[in-house]
Amino acid sequence: MAIRERLSGNEAVATAMRQINPDVVAAFPITPSTEVPQYFSTYVANGLVDTEFVPVESEHSAMSACVGSEAAGARTMTATSSCGLALMWEELFIAASCRLPITLALVNRALSGPININADHSDSMGARDTGWIQIYSENNQEAYDNFIQAVRIGEHKDVRLPVMVCQDGFITSHAVENIELIEDDKVKEFVGEYYPQNFLLNSKQPMSVGPYDTPTYYMEHKRLQAEGMIKAKKVILEISEQFEKLTGRKYGLFETYKLDDADSALVIINSTAGTAKDAVDRLRAEGKKVGLLKIRVFRPFPAEEIAEALENTKSIAVMDKAEGFNSQGGPLCSEIKSALYNIENAPKIINYIYGLGGRDVKVDNIIEVYNELEKINKTGDIGNKYRYLSVRD
Amino acid sequence: MSNVTEIRWHGRGGQGAKTASLLLADVAFSTGKFVQGFPEYGPERMGAPITAYNRISKNKIRVHSNIYEPNFVVVVDQTLLESIDVTKGLKPDGAIVINTEKTPEEIRKELKGYTGKIHTIDARKISEEALGKYFPNTPMLSAIVKVSGVMKEEIFIKEMQHSFEHKFAAKPEVIEGNMKALKIALQEVK
Structure with missing residues (x-):
């Protein structure tokens, strides 16, 4: 029986951490993810977990400690946001290239400047090519469910990569909402014990981690790392299937909502997907053929599957909660466009930059986007391909 | 959409409006509802205006x-x-609850042409009487539960007792005063 609860997104992730009971958590507080290590450190203090909690002096040190402890063979976790992730930058690459399956709870927040503490995706989108698997969450339930699955995905022998599980700062991290929790023992059983194949504290197999790699082998190692990312897609789906057997909650690489017969579609990430579903229902009630695709797994990017799901639409608005500053649009739009490049009669694609620095997004704002798509479908004229949603001119 | 009750809280940093919205989410959750309780975050300081929200729904x-x-x-x-334009967007068939010693008739002229229902409650008097200190959020929580009718008063009191026992496990001496404030407020909201 599932446990009916009400928790904020942060407390949901901290609860998942408690149930998993990792060997090491090393973290430095930063708004809005602060509550995750805060809740977790009380679990440590109250003896609910036997984790070694390392309160480090910066995020640079947090990720360094995670790299060291995961290399030693310990199941390791952390949490951060925004500039905290930026300060981990160098170590993010090291964690991925050393094939260390660290699990990171990322509470998405804008990067400075101007200084802003509210939600957007500029932190995780900036880290999209660091070699980490990225999984996104619409609400507290998904943040909790994804975090539990992330451990299995990263540690899988075919993958062995770090995973960041993202949710929107404040919008879901600080909102108390209903959630269904899994019993502690079932989470422990699902996640299982961690037996790394190679680890530093294995006296029978001395090894070094992260040494200098000469041009003779560097490329082969990168090729192997890329292979782990390619194989992750299948592993993510296998683990989703097992998770569905446990909870009844179905996860894929992405979620489609009323997309099958849709003429106009949105592609969207995280909390605004929920708002957009209400917009879809309102427009469907008026007989309009609209739907959406919500990205769950951004790295690896499920390009072929997304292309198949979107190929019968007439027009698509890709919603980016991060600027790309490439003068063409946001990072999600670039991915979607390349995914659809080889489709015959590909749908028309426009890009919206929206919700930067916590700019609120209402159902009406999303309806505005669908109205623009309808206009494109009627006139055939795509107009401006790179737009901003609800912004002052 | 229509069966969602939406509530907006206006307070000042330090008065507990955010806590009250989370407590309301908590207590509505315990009656089997779907809930949201969330504050609007910014660079808060003590005394600065803050906003918090609740959605309560069967779905x-x-x-x-x-x-x-x-x-x-x-x-x-x-x-x-x-x-602050506190009645902005407020549904015509809705209501506003204000912490003031004034009557609804007296306060109406400060609401810039608002014609809907007004309720008032002197949360300062109740709080100081029940708790000996000024914590306006507890009486305001009672007031909004009564005015909105999101749950029965007996159930609200029962669940709040339970919630305070959990929340104030380390300082049980404050439970009685808070419960008293809740109960007086249910009677005194105009």
């Missing part, structure tokens, strides 16, 4: 935006009436 809530057309508005500090 799953998916929307993740602030609330612009609330069914109910709670004003925890009457000095906000000068600087």
Whole structure:
């Protein structure tokens, strides 16, 4: 029986951490993810977990400690946001290239400047090519469910990569909402014990981690790392299937909502997907053929599957909660466009930059986007391909 | 959509409007509802205006935006009436609850042409009487539960007792005063 609860997104992730009971958590507080290590450190203090909690002096040190402890063979976790992730930058690459399956709870927040503490995706989108698997969450339930699955995905022998599980700062991290929790023992059983194949504290197999790699082998190692990312897609789906057997909650690489017969579609990430579903229902009630695709797994990017799901639409608005500053649009739009490049009669694609620095997004704002798509479908004229949603001119 | 009750809280940093919105979410959850309780975050300081929100529904809530057309508005500090348009977007068939020693008729002229229902409650008097200190959020929580009718009063009192026992496990001496404030407030809201 599932446990009916009400928790904020942060407390949901901290609860998942408690149930998993990792060997090491090393973290430095930063708004809005602060509550995750805060809740977790009380679990440590109250003896609910036997984790070694390392309160480090910066995020640079947090990720360094995670790299060291995961290399030693310990199941390791952390949490951060925004500039905290930026300060981990160098170590993010090291964690991925050393094939260390660290699990990171990322509470998405804008990067400075101007200084802003509210939600957007500029932190995780900036880290999209660091070699980490990225999984996104619409609400507290998904943040909790994804975090539990992330451990299995990263540690899988075919993958062995770090995973960041993202949710929107404040919008879901600080909102108390209903959630269904899994019993502690079932989470422990699902996640299982961690037996790394190679680890530093294995006296029978001395090894070094992260040494200098000469041009003779560097490329082969990168090729192997890329292979782990390619194989992750299948592993993510296998683990989703097992998770569905446990909870009844179905996860894929992405979620489609009323997309099958849709003429106009949105592609969207995280909390605004929920708002957009209400917009879809309102427009469907008026007989309009609209739907959406919500990205769950951004790295690896499920390009072929997304292309198949979107190929019968007439027009698509890709919603980016991060600027790309490439003068063409946001990072999600670039991915979607390349995914659809080889489709015959590909749908028309426009890009919206929206919700930067916590700019609120209402159902009406999303309806505005669908109205623009309808206009494109009627006139055939795509107009401006790179737009901003609800912004002052 | 229509069976969602949406509530907007206006308070000042330190008065507990955010806590009250989370407590309301808590207590509505315990009656089997789907809930959201969330504050609007910014660079808060003690005394600065803050906003918090609640959605309470029989169905799953998916929307993740602030609330612009609330069914109910709670004003925890009457000095906000000068600087904030507290009735903005408030549904005509909704109501506003204000912490003030004035009567609804007296306060109406400060609400810039608002014609809907007004309720008032002297949360300062109740709080000082029950707790010996000024914590306006507990009486305001009672007031909004009564005015909105989101749950029965007996159930609210029972669940709050339970909630305070959990919340104040380390300082049980404050439970009685808070419960008293809740109960007086249910009687005194005008």
